[in-house]
Amino acid sequence: MAKVIGVMPACITCFDQHGEVDYRRTHEHLDWLIDAGVHAIVGIGTCGEFSVLTIEERKRLAEGFAEWVDGRVPLYVGVMHTSTGVAVELAQHAEKAGATGVMSVSPYYSGPPERELKQYFRDIAASVDLPLIIYNNPSASGISLSMGAMAELAHDGTGKALKDSHGDPSRLHDLRVLVPADTSLIYGEDFGSFEAILAGADGWVAGVGNIMPRHCVKLWELARSGDLLAAREHWYEMLSLVNMTSHKEMFGRADERPDFIQIYKAAQEHMGFPAGPCRKPLLPLVDDDLNYLHSLLDEMKLDRQSA
Secondary structure (H helix, E strand, O other): OOOOOEEOOEOOOOEOOOOOEOHHHHHHHHHHHHHOOOOOEEEOOOOOOHHHOOHHHHHHHHHHHHHHHOOOOOEEEEOOOOOHHHHHHHHHHHHHHOOOEEEEEOOOOOOOOHHHHHHHHHHHHHHOOOOEEEEEOHHHHOOOOOHHHHHHHHHOOOOOEEEEOOOOOOHHHHHHHHOOOOOEEEEOOOOOHHHHHHOOOOEEOOHHHHOOHHHHHHHHHHHHHOOHHHHHHHHHHHHHHHHHHHOHHHHOOOOOOOOHHHHHHHHHHHOOOOOOOOOOOOOOOOHHHHHHHHHHHHHHOOOOOOO
């Protein structure tokens, strides 16, 4: 049987007002997530702004996460890069630091064919004695791994877990019948996460876990226990905030991606925890979005004690 991981927030990286990594604040945020009952942590992923961190910052953060988590929950460290060699270097460093596993999205920008994609993941997996989460995120990487490629990588032992951020929870059903029974299937979006849990996801990398971890854990537990009516009612309580992070068209800018990382940091600020700015090219929320976010947080009565 596949290992059930549960709610695994993709932890944000806090920056100070000068744009430098704020390791103390990041540590505090991590502790808050674990105290809220999350089941695992993903560090240095998309929500952690890995793409704007230097290699040295990523290594120092990996060491920090391992020290801060201190075995309380599993820790999965993002090692994605355009270069196989650098991804391998980061994976080996994460293993030495004490990570539970590593995760990588497809190598972005170069648009490699599947034979190169599969070799990229095989090289990472072969370089460490840790499980590798293969991360399929077409919108971010520009590449969509086929079901067949993911199944092949699961069967040959490269991918001990598959994280699908395709946005269609029904794909989990197809993957389940294609991969070995011990392959963990992880849903990597916030919209559709209710359906993904019902579809049998073994884990949920919850971006919104950065601002309402207790709500995410409650949704997971209700849905996994079979209390579907209560789970759906709780999901509807979360939905407006989830949709803001997922569907930009409600603000009249359907051609833009949702500013989910900025939303997480602005929400923490509103709840009394300065998480700092995002690094450019990400810009702060425009006033209309910020005001709408504040209204949602106030309506939900979210604060650091209840979220």
